[in-house]
Amino acid sequence: MKNLWKVFKAGLVFENPLLILMIGLCSSMAVTSSVANGIGMGLAMTFVLLFSEIIISACRNVIPNSIRMPIFLIIIGAFTTIVDLTMKAYLPELSKSMGVFIPLIVVNCIIMGRVEAFSYHQKVLPAIFDSFGMGLGYTWVLVGMSAFREVLGNGTFLGAQVMPASYQPILFFILPPGGFLIFGLFMAFNLWLKTRMSRKADAKENA
Amino acid sequence: MDLMKIFIISMLINNIILMRFIALCSYIGMTNDVGQSFGMGMAVTFVTVLATAATWPLYHYVLAPLHIQFLEIIIFILVVASLVQLVEFYLKKNVPGLYAAMGIYLPLITTNCAISAVVFENISLNYTFIQSIVYAVGVSLGYLLAMILLAGVRQRMRTSPVPKFLQGTPILFISSSLIGMAFMGFAGLIK
Numbered sequence: 001m002k003n004l005w006k007v008f009k010a011g012l013v014f015e016n017p018l019l020i021l022m023i024g025l026c027s028s029m030a031v032t033s034s035v036a037n038g039i040g041m042g043l044a045m046t047f048v049l050l051f052s053e054i055i056i057s058a059c060r061n062v063i064p065n066s067i068r069m070p071i072f073l074i075i076i077g078a079f080t081t082i083v084d085l086t087m088k089a090y091l092p093e094l095s096k097s098m099g100v101f102i103p104l105i106v107v108n109c110i111i112m113g114r115v116e117a118f119s120y121h122q123k124v125l126p127a128i129f130d131s132f133g134m135g136l137g138y139t140w141v142l143v144g145m146s147a148f149r150e151v152l153g154n155g156t157f158l159g160a161q162v163m164p165a166s167y168q169p170i171l172f173f174i175l176p177p178g179g180f181l182i183f184g185l186f187m188a189f190n191l192w193l194k195t196r197m198s199r200k201a202d203a204k205e206n207a
Numbered sequence: 208m209d210l211m212k213i214f215i216i217s218m219l220i221n222n223i224i225l226m227r228f229i230a231l232c233s234y235i236g237m238t239n240d241v242g243q244s245f246g247m248g249m250a251v252t253f254v255t256v257l258a259t260a261a262t263w264p265l266y267h268y269v270l271a272p273l274h275i276q277f278l279e280i281i282i283f284i285l286v287v288a289s290l291v292q293l294v295e296f297y298l299k300k301n302v303p304g305l306y307a308a309m310g311i312y313l314p315l316i317t318t319n320c321a322i323s324a325v326v327f328e329n330i331s332l333n334y335t336f337i338q339s340i341v342y343a344v345g346v347s348l349g350y351l352l353a354m355i356l357l358a359g360v361r362q363r364m365r366t367s368p369v370p371k372f373l374q375g376t377p378i379l380f381i382s383s384s385l386i387g388m389a390f391m392g393f394a395g396l397i398k
Contacts (some may be wrong), residue, residue, distance in 0.1 A: 022376065025208045025231040025321050055293035068289060069317075077281040085277065100229075100331070102323055103280050105321050109232050184380030188372050 004129045011133025017110045018141045019190040024110035027101045027177035028142055035158045035196030041092045041101065041152045042139025044087065048105050049077045050131040057127035072115050073106070077194040080106045110134060141186065143207065148182050212397060214335075217345030219393040223321055224353040225386060230321035234354060235379060237312075240383065244358040248351030250312040252344070255322045256386045257285050259343040260325045263336050283326050291317045321350050356386055 015021055018028050033042040036179040055075050056063070057058075063071050084102045105111065114134055120126035150156055153173030154172065155163035163169075172178045223229045230251075238244045262283050270276050295313045298306040318321065325346050329339040360382050369378050 026229050030228040074281060078286055081280050085268055100327055103327050104320055104323060106280055106284055107320050157370050177384040180380045180384035184377045190378040192372055
């Protein structure tokens with residue numbers, strides 16, 4: 001149980017896919033211009049990741065090593081299609097504003113990377129915890145970034161006005177370069193936090 | 208005129224990396240020096256155009272008449288992956304010079320988002336075959352341009368004093384932000 005918790009926490013913080021492993025960056029900046037998009041993308045991603053990891057880890061003894069890549073792609077592609085069609089049917093607005101990034105989940109490095117590095121060698125239960133950790137680790141960074149960008153760039157949060165009416169929105173943060181800037185600062189913050197935490201741990205050991 | 212417009216929009220105004228954040232992984236990972244990023248850019252250009260030429264007819268002459276468009280994602284991914292593999296075999300055997308120049312990049316671009324984005328968008332934007340090819344060339348040249356620009360910036364960065372908390376990757380994103388701001392100027396090219 002303790003190990004499972006550790007796997008979960010690794011995805012959330014210590015091996016955060018976006019800030020530490022730096023995979024799956026493409027979608028993270030494109031969809032974070034509003035909080036609703038950030039949440040939608042995060043959940044879509046978690047769903048595909050969860051089911052792909054379950055299936056692949058359950059079938060890991062049947063899948064021949066030499067052709068595993070195409071098989072992974074087919075499994076991931078199937079779940080991506082499910083998400084894509086479901087969102088088009090029930091959340092047409094959200095699906096439209098995310099555009100090509102839903103089909104692109106197929107080639108998202110996070111899924112391919114986790115499947116290859118983790119669930120292909122692990123039992124089903126750890127794979128489930130890993131996919132939740134990675135998926136939620138991805139989601140919280142998306143929501144954090146989109147909160148900054150939407151509040152500063154549009155004065156709203158989830159569509160509701162939060163800044164005083166006299167606030168002149170800084171359009172820059174909604175535009176693509178703002179995404180790069182916010183992501184760079186998030187990363188710097190994460191590095192600072194990490195060095196601070198490890199320094200504290202060192203101090204504790206020495207005392 | 209229309210084709211020219213598609214070309215300029217896809218290459219500069221909607222630059223695939225700086226304006227649309229697609230294919231960022233290779234943008235950060237493969238720009239350590241200018242030569243490397245040039246090789247990667249050329250390989251992507253080559254495969255994107257080939258993949259477009261293969262997937263457009265496939266969609267309009269096979270998937271659409273059979274009404275199985277929902278298989279688009281799976282089939283396109285398989286086509287791109289096998290195409291990359293075939294190109295690799297062909298180059299290795301018949302054009303060893305070219306293979307030596309971009310061979311090592313070919314396996315890496317099987318899951319490059321730039322290629323997949325182009326083949327999906329050609330369908331969702333309802334482009335004709337010629338327009339699709341022009342779009343593919345434009346997007347991948349935009350990719351090449353952004354790769355070379357960042358590689359150049361990184362070369363200069365090695366000798367410049369970067370604030371400590373931004374060292375490593377954060378500064379790459381900050382500089383991309385600045386390059387992106389410059390690219391926003393291109394929006395004026397097309398009314």
